[in-house]
Structures are given as C-alpha cells and as structure tokens.
Amino acid sequence: MPRAVDCPAAEPVVKPDTVARFHGCLAAIWPDGIDREDARLGIAVSGGPDSLALLLLAHAALPGRVEAATVDHGLRRESAGEAAEVARICALQGIAHATLTVTVAPGNLQAEARAARYVALADWAEACTLAAIATAHHADDQAETLLMRLNRASGVAGLAGTRARGLVPDTGLPLLRPVLDWRRAELAHVVDDAGMVAAQDPSNANDRFDRVRIRQALAGADWLDAAAIAQSAAHIAEADAALDWMAALEWRSCVKPEPMGLKYRPQAPRAVALRVVARIVRELGNDAPRGSAIAHVFEELSAGRPASIGDLVARPNAGGWSFARAPARRARPVKA
Template sequence: MGVAVSGGPDSLALLLLAAKARPGRLRAATVDHGLRAESAGEAGLVAAYCAGLGVPHDILRVEVAAGASVQAQARAARYAALGEWAQQNGLAAVATAHHADDQAETLLMRLARGSGVGGLAGIREQRGLVDGVRLIRPLLGWRKADLVALVADAGWTAIDDPTNRDDRHDRTNVRRLLSETPWLQAERLARSAAALADAAEALEAIAARERTERVREVGDCLLYQPSQHREIRRRVAAALIRELSGGGEPRGPDLDRLLDRVEAGGSAALGGVMVRSEAQGWRFEPAPPRRSSTP
C-alpha cells in the first residue's frame, strides 16, 4: 500500500498508523508542487521521518498548470503523479489522510454550491485512482484533533502550510465557520455525508438496473424508455451521454436544462449528443456537426 504524506499533521498521523498496521508493506510519497520555497525542505523532512520508520519514501516533483484555481490545478497534478507512482511500484492502493473535519467542510461547501445527492456525499471512502490502483481514505472517522495529538505523542513536528489559512480559499472560510459555530459539529456533518453516500450508491444501483432494462440500441442510437423518478432519469441520461460522447461528466445545471426540454417533449444537445423525446422514448444520438459560418 502507498501513503501520500505532505508533512502536515494529518498525513504524518496516517504514516504512523499505516506503518504500525502494515510493517514492511508500505511505501510513502511526498508530492512537491514547487509552489512555495520551503516545499523541498519539507519533503526532505518527511523523508527523514520515513527513514526512521523503515518506510521507503519517494519525492514526486510536479508542475502545476496555470488555471483559475491553483488549488484545483495542484490537486489534479498531485493525483496524476500519485497514480503513476503507484503503478510504477506495483501498489494496490494509495491512502490519503482526509478526516471527519475535512468531510464536514466539504459537505458545507457543496451545500453552498447547490450540489445534488452525489456531491453532498462528500469525500468517498475509496475510488479508482488509475487502472489497478484504488484511492482510499481510512481516516474519515477520525477527528483532526486526535490526529494532531497522535503526531505530538510521537515527538514529531508537523509542517505548517500557511495556504491553509489563506482567506481567498473557500475551505479556509468554512473551516473558520465550523470553529466559531459550536452547534455545527463535524462528527454529525460527517455522518450526514456518509448517509448521503449510501443514498447515492442506492440511486446508482437503481439507475444501473434502469440502464440495463430500459435502454436498447437502435442503429447508432440509444433508445431509453424511462420508468423511474427524475433523479434516476437524470443519472441514466448522464450515463448515456458519457457513453456516446466518450467525454467526462456532464455539468449538473446543463443536464437539468436538457431534462427540462426533453421531459416537455422537445430536444436538446449536450456534450456532442442530441437527445429527443419520441413516442418510443428518449433517443440519444451523436449530434450533427455544427455548420461553419466561414464561406
């Protein structure tokens, strides 16, 4: 198993726990994004802690692409590097140190953005990272304070990343809200996210059955005869659009607008796929290429 260790208290606690649970079967990695002058030295500190535990350690240096959100670009680069590292080292899974406080923050952020059930499920316990490798979060039931205490008891000094206190980031403001609002308890919010994750899995299972039983191929098209609640229709429609476009997940607001049009008996295109309401059901087919305005 691999562990991603940034050097903060959460990931150092994960390193300590994983080394105890899996002696001799662990490898650690620190991703150096190069965004702060101190990052190289911090990665070296993690390497020293790993050496003391007898855990092999690698430093993965990445370049963060330009974009509207540095955090989002850094996250994408980090997971890409961890996935490649895991495959190169024959690792079955990579663990990260997300905990209950992270889960509570994520739920509140997604509530503020108007997310659906899938988004409100928050941070999942596991998902695919790359082919043959799972991304796992074994500490979602732990509070941050407990992880900090565990690192202190080991006599280690955790790295303090000032970007975690940057008011320009939504998560920083949500973290402050939680700390200043006693009735917003992280454990309860994390339990709600877990319940929503269960609900999302149940909906996905129903949608998968609907896809199997109510969709058939007609030439180059897919014909869907909906029989379920709108949320199930929504999930099936998203799956069919992904299948025909070979693209990513349709954006929620765009998908909702498409459903409104089709449920009213019309048609709409999304992600290069045309969806039409017909007597036999909803027809999904590749949208015709746009006509060029250039003579």
C-alpha cells in the same frame, strides 16, 4: 517543517489501542489487502499533521509493508524542505520514501494541483508495485466538504462527499481513506505523542479559499458538530450508491440501441433518470457532463421539446427519448 526526535532508534510511540482502532478502520475498507504480507500500502505524506499521523499509524499497524511519497508541487518556497524532512523522518523509521516533483497546470490552482498529485502518485505506486494508496482525509475535511457543497446547491452525488474507498482517478488502483472517521485533533495527538512537530501549510489559513472560510466558520460555531456532519455525508453516500444501483437497473430495462444512437424510455423518478441521461451522454462519446446541463436536457425532454448537449441532440418521440450525434453541417460553397 516536520521534525522528528534525532535518536538512533527513533521509533514513535503510538498507543496500542490507537493502532488497533486504525487497523480496524483499514481492514474495513481494504479486506483484500490487510492480511496479505505481499500487499504494500503507499502513504501520501505532505508533512502536515494529518498525513504524518497517517504515516505513523500505518507503519505501526503494518510494519514493513508501508512506503511513503511526498508530492512537491513547487508552489511554495518551503515545499522542497518539507519533502526532505519527511524523507528524513521516514529514514529514521526505516520506511522507503520518494519525493515526487510535479508541475501544476494553470487554471484552478487547487484542482490542477490535485490532478497533478494523483497522476504522480499513481505512477509511483505502479513503479513500486504497491497494492493501494492511502490519504489522510478525515472527519473535519468531510464536514467542510459537505457544507461547501450545500452552499453550492450540489446534488446527492456532490453531497456524498469523500468515500472511504475509491480509485485513484483514471486507474484501477484502490484509493483508501482509513481515517475518514477520525477528527483532526485526534490525528494531531498521534503526532504530538510521537514527539514530532508537523509542517504547517500557510494556505490552510488563507481565507480566500472557500474551504478555509468554512473551517473558520465551523470553529466559531460550537453548536455545529463536525463529526455528526461527516456522518451525514456518509449516509448521503449510501443514498448515492442506491441511486447508482437503481440507475444501472433502469439502464438495463429502458435504454436500447438505435441505428444512430440510443433510445431511453424513462420509468424511474427524476433523480435516477438524470443519472441515466448522464450515462447516455458519456456512452455516446462526450466528456462527463455538468449536472446543470443534464438537468436542462431532462426538463426540455419532459416538456416535449428537443435539446442538445455537447455534440448530441435529444428528441422526444412516441417511444421515449432518442439521443444521437448532431449531423455534420455542410460547408457552404464559396462564391466565385
């Protein structure tokens, strides 16, 4: 578990140039909050080296404006102790800290844990009137994500990886990743220089997880540059944003209401039209559709054939493609 120096004024030493670099990274993604004295930043701290470094950097860059929270998923015996140690470190530094205990739903363990974590962090931020939440995603994480998604044949949106600024899921709260350009080793140095020993999650060495296998492969391939791969993800993110902009323009120009739904007269290239079709499906009341399902609908309509997705039916006609809810089936009368 993480350990801090036990002295009355245990103020970790973070090099001034490192603090200045972090301040610049944070200012680039939080221009509306960086200089506001009333804007407090919440830090998600697991106790691992990445998040502990983020806590130290944020505390040095924004003294008195940082609060921390540790989410205890209850999935490991050590987690409660690690949360308690993070609380102790925060107390030494004069940082308010909360431990958020969550229950992880069955299913995909990592996905469900992530969902529970963000719900808990959002509730905590609202209760504490925090202006934003920051997490410690870094360049190595970004490179791993890009390679994982390449291996799954993801589209542009998936390959764009993690954005430096987004929103906490299902909220309007800014979610910041100010160390996205930093390497894992650089963050570890911040912790080491402060005289701390971070917690180590054994799941990070469990090769039954795709991410761990990718991490091990990267470590064993000195010809791969993780920082360059992460930068490529950033370039893809720019392309993804451009496609979103074009899809919004296509929507305004080519999607019109119909009595039973929406009509789309596609004009843009396939990558843009797919996003418009996905938005149509969402607008007509369906959950976020999978990319493969949207691609199937697009291909069928392009070939002049009707297609269905969720409870919608899409039909080609002379004026474009019409999308509407499928008519409710009449129950057959029961024979006496």
